[in-house]
Amino acid sequence: MMDVSKWKDEPTKIAVPITGENIAEISKEIFSINNAIDKIDLIEWRIDYLKDFSLANLIECNRIVRQVQLPLILTLRSVEEGGNAIELDYHDLLNRSIETLDFDILDVEIDKKVDGLITKVHQNDRCVIASHHDLKHRLDEQGIIEKFKLMNDHDADIVKVAIMPKNEKGVLALMQASLVANDELDIPIVSMSMGEKGMISRIIPSNFGSSISFSSLAKSSAPGQIQVDELKRMIDTLKY
Numbered sequence: 001m002m003d004v005s006k007w008k009d010e011p012t013k014i015a016v017p018i019t020g021e022n023i024a025e026i027s028k029e030i031f032s033i034n035n036a037i038d039k040i041d042l043i044e045w046r047i048d049y050l051k052d053f054s055l056a057n058l059i060e061c062n063r064i065v066r067q068v069q070l071p072l073i074l075t076l077r078s079v080e081e082g083g084n085a086i087e088l089d090y091h092d093l094l095n096r097s098i099e100t101l102d103f104d105i106l107d108v109e110i111d112k113k114v115d116g117l118i119t120k121v122h123q124n125d126r127c128v129i130a131s132h133h134d135l136k137h138r139l140d141e142q143g144i145i146e147k148f149k150l151m152n153d154h155d156a157d158i159v160k161v162a163i164m165p166k167n168e169k170g171v172l173a174l175m176q177a178s179l180v181a182n183d184e185l186d187i188p189i190v191s192m193s194m195g196e197k198g199m200i201s202r203i204i205p206s207n208f209g210s211s212i213s214f215s216s217l218a219k220s221s222a223p224g225q226i227q228v229d230e231l232k233r234m235i236d237t238l239k240y
Helices: 004-009 023-035 055-065 090-100 115-123 141-153 168-184 199-203 228-238
Strands: 013-018 042-046 072-075 105-109 127-134 158-163 189-193 212-214
Touching (some): 013 023, 023 055, 055 090, 090 105, 090 115, 105 115, 115 127, 127 141, 141 158, 141 168, 158 168, 168 189, 189 212
Parallel strands (some): 013 042, 013 212, 072 105, 105 127, 158 189
């Protein structure tokens, strides 16, 4: 199992998504990632973008994805949290992924009652990012802090909250909540505000405790993602 606990005290990691719908598209993304690998720390394979969820296709796509020599986050993002997983059995597909696919970290959406998945991931010597995406921005600062603590209580290795802010006050609330959670929890946190209003949270993540900033190469997987070259330059310029 990877030791992700040390990320709490290390510089922010830059992650880029793999969002191809099929083997051909994924292969092109892998080529681009390998050409920019010096700027990337992690890759996130968004399997909710796939058109074919057969076991054979998942295994072949996984083989291609693993041609990148970087830690791999496996994510199945539901429609409710901003993804593309429509009419899929979330738990069944992730259970099959744990049993058959090669990855380092599994993203699980905490509101889907995922204790069984988290236990199974740990039994298979992998790590868990517990996540929550507040697309309607219902959480205030205290609500975000409590969400971080809830995920920590469910034995996650990393906890992640993303919001779609209604205004700049929402962005500031997320950043303040992140500072509090980072101080109070022993595990790494990840946080971001999506969209144009929240781009600042992607540029200076380490300044308020976020261990990962999600970027893009060609196709983004969330609103407000910044192209990896530009993000790397800005983070390096602003870090202290």
